[in-house]
Amino acid sequence: MCVRRCLVGFTFCTCYLASYLTNKYVLSVLKFTYPTLFQGWQTLIGGLLLHVSWKLGWAEINSTSRSDVSTWLPASVLFVGIIYAGSRALSKLAIPVFLTLHNVAEVIICGHQKCFRKEKTSPEKICSTLFLLAAAGCLPFNDPQFDPNGYFWAVIHLFCVGAYKIVQKSRKPNALSVVLLAVASHPTGDLFSVLDFPFLYFYRFHGSCCASGLLGFFLMLSTVKLKNLVAPGQYAAWIFFAKVITAGLSVLLFDMILTNAMVGCLLLGGLGEALLIFSEQKSS
Numbered sequence: 001m002c003v004r005r006c007l008v009g010f011t012f013c014t015c016y017l018a019s020y021l022t023n024k025y026v027l028s029v030l031k032f033t034y035p036t037l038f039q040g041w042q043t044l045i046g047g048l049l050l051h052v053s054w055k056l057g058w059a060e061i062n063s064t065s066r067s068d069v070s071t072w073l074p075a076s077v078l079f080v081g082i083i084y085a086g087s088r089a090l091s092k093l094a095i096p097v098f099l100t101l102h103n104v105a106e107v108i109i110c111g112h113q114k115c116f117r118k119e120k121t122s123p124e125k126i127c128s129t130l131f132l133l134a135a136a137g138c139l140p141f142n143d144p145q146f147d148p149n150g151y152f153w154a155v156i157h158l159f160c161v162g163a164y165k166i167v168q169k170s171r172k173p174n175a176l177s178v179v180l181l182a183v184a185s186h187p188t189g190d191l192f193s194v195l196d197f198p199f200l201y202f203y204r205f206h207g208s209c210c211a212s213g214l215l216g217f218f219l220m221l222s223t224v225k226l227k228n229l230v231a232p233g234q235y236a237a238w239i240f241f242a243k244v245i246t247a248g249l250s251v252l253l254f255d256m257i258l259t260n261a262m263v264g265c266l267l268l269g270g271l272g273e274a275l276l277i278f279s280e281q282k283s284s
Helices: 002-029 035-055 066-092 095-102 105-115 123-142 148-170 177-184 190-196 203-229 232-253 260-283
Strands: none
Touching (some): 002 066, 002 095, 066 095, 066 148, 095 123, 095 148, 095 232, 095 260, 105 148, 232 260
């Protein structure tokens, strides 16, 4: 059983790493700045593969009635916001910076639990949220490659992530919401402007887009599998491990200017996430 957990965990980390690097390559190196098309394509591929997996008996899709739509529609809309704003931010920001800002969503969740659900918050969790906030707050002032648009979309992304996780706890969106995401992500303004994209007919672009769709699907499957096999604290630890590997390799593969102050901000964010994992493992 332990070997199986490790195998699934390393599969998850591999898919996480490959998915982020592929998306960053398409969005930043190839400069495919049409997120409605890119994420709509990923959602469509994920939906088709999920349907094939369901037909083959590899995955289970629960049926949904019309009365259920109002319950999972808000989460689906937030998910569209997550992938759209996330694509915009990732195209402008380095992966370590993006992940550090993404982690601030945990502050929103912690604040909701404390203020609205009146849950008891451990000292470790309070410290972790403070570290995450401090790291994200200092990054814009110490980022040599500061891009205001990238930070703007990153803020929208983290708010959508926090709200999505809050809504998801009360009602998980049905698997059929994949169909809704494919429709909601359908391009409007990007549909015609993409014809001017210089790499539109290049094999590198086509191969990267296909790889991105496949990796997104396998990341989803490995995430579900890992969640079912390990405790929440262990799952958070695997995510942290995947983020560290992804951030480290991205520095070697993509252009990123590192200063001592910026490294300090990134390490502070990593410390905050590590404390958050420790608090979750302690409470479970």
